[in-house]
Amino acid sequence: MKAVAVYPGKPHSIHxxxxxxxxxxxxxxxxxxxxxxxxxGVDATDREINEALYGNAxxxxxxxxxxxESFGIVEAVGPNVKDLQPGDYVSCTVRRPGxxxxxxxxxxxxxxxxxxxxxxINLRHGFLTERWVDxxxxxxxxxxxxxxxxxxxxxxxxxxxxxxxxxxxxQRLQVWKPEVAYVMGSGQIGLLSTMMLRLKGLEVYTVxxxxxxxxxxxxxxxxxxxxxxxxxxxxxDQLVKQTSKPQLIVEATGSSQLxxxxxxxxxxxxxxxxxxxxxGQGTATVPSDKINxxxxxxxxxxxxxxxxxxxxxxxGIQALAHGELAFPGVTEKLLTTRVDGLENYAELIRRLVExxxxxxxxxxxxxx
Numbered sequence: 065m066k067a068v069a070v071y072p073g074k075p076h077s078i079h080x081x082x083x084x085x086x087x088x089x090x091x092x093x094x095x096x097x098x099x100x101x102x103x104x105g106v107d108a109t110d111r112e113i114n115e116a117l118y119g120n121a122x123x124x125x126x127x128x129x130x131x132x133e134s135f136g137i138v139e140a141v142g143p144n145v146k147d148l149q150p151g152d153y154v155s156c157t158v159r160r161p162g163x164x165x166x167x168x169x170x171x172x173x174x175x176x177x178x179x180x181x182x183x184x185i186n187l188r189h190g191f192l193t194e195r196w197v198d199x200x201x202x203x204x205x206x207x208x209x210x211x212x213x214x215x216x217x218x219x220x221x222x223x224x225x226x227x228x229x230x231x232x233x234x235q236r237l238q239v240w241k242p243e244v245a246y247v248m249g250s251g252q253i254g255l256l257s258t259m260m261l262r263l264k265g266l267e268v269y270t271v272x273x274x275x276x277x278x279x280x281x282x283x284x285x286x287x288x289x290x291x292x293x294x295x296x297x298x299x300x301d302q303l304v305k306q307t308s309k310p311q312l313i314v315e316a317t318g319s320s321q322l323x324x325x326x327x328x329x330x331x332x333x334x335x336x337x338x339x340x341x342x343x344g345q346g347t348a349t350v351p352s353d354k355i356n357x358x359x360x361x362x363x364x365x366x367x368x369x370x371x372x373x374x375x376x377x378x379x380g381i382q383a384l385a386h387g388e389l390a391f392p393g394v395t396e397k398l399l400t401t402r403v404d405g406l407e408n409y410a411e412l413i414r415r416l417v418e419x420x421x422x423x424x425x426x427x428x429x430x431x432x
Contacts, residue, residue, distance in 0.1 A: 131192025
């Protein structure tokens with residue numbers, strides 16, 4: 065069976081290889097679900113793993129099968145699987161339990177252990193293959209009516225969790241009700257966060273570097289009812305003067321420098337959620353005394369949010385469905401860049417790295 069993999073620690077080692085087909089009975093307790101891959105998304109995480117910035121192979125292997133954004137169709141289920149059947153569309157969560165108390169209660173997305181297990185990222189093979197199998201505990205059904213957006217299930221879960229974490233943490237304030245939000249970045253996470261915050265009724269400013277004219281990302285953000293702002297045209301400090309300081313910021317730029325810059329514009333009692341994963345050794349100079357003073361006196365909150373558990377996947381899929389009703393046909397425009405066939409892995413990674421206009425790059429493995 066074909067799969068796309070890398071040799072972790074070896075830069076630019078992405079390759080096509082043969083692996084053993086998955087077995088339904090490899091999952092104990094009759095809880096296995098065998099899935100045929102339909103579409104698998106890739107993002108900056110896959111690019112950085114291929115650049116050897118992070119990622120490790122499972123024990124006993126010298127390679128790691130890539131792919132953490134899954135969407136497929138169920139082909140077979142174990143005898144103790146009750147909620148899924150062949151023909152169902154599914155996505156699958158990414159992180160697998162370790163040994164901490166959080167892992168034991170089903171919150172492996174916030175494990176307290178230094179070592180984590182993520183399919184396609186660290187110590188567990190991913191989904192960029194013809195078929196895969198997993199425990200039904202980690203499977204999330206995608207409604208047939210949403211199958212055209214199924215490959216966005218994982219990124220939608222990231223956004224849903226990030227926003228939920230901010231609201232949960234801000235219960236400390238008892239009466240927190242944000243009105244103005246900034247979304248930093250206009251990639252898939254930025255645009256899906258824009259959509260979800262608009263569904264909550266917030267006044268949203270989607271902030272990115274690219275100029276607005278002729279910009280597809282700007283068109284999508286504004287189709288969601290947000291205001292797109294190019295920092296090349298309106299610097300962040302000038303935007304704040306026009307809008308007042310935001311009570312909520314979702315940072316999704318992939319730049320640690322901009323993540324810290326967001327700290328300088330948050331309002332008193334505001335919440336800033338970092339979602340960027342920045343592999344590498346970059347450094348930035350920040351006005352640390354000023355930030356420290358304003359954050360302490362202003363009761364500001366910083367939350368790091370990554371990965372989602374099953375419930376976050378369900379919330380993300382619900383948001384995709386709600387978005388289809390509120391903004392018909394808009395979310396599908398994120399699916400800019402499709403590559404067909406596992407054998408075209410080189411084109412997949414090339415488009416991911418080089419295509420600056422791409423929003424969602426994904427591979428169609430098979431058709432249903």
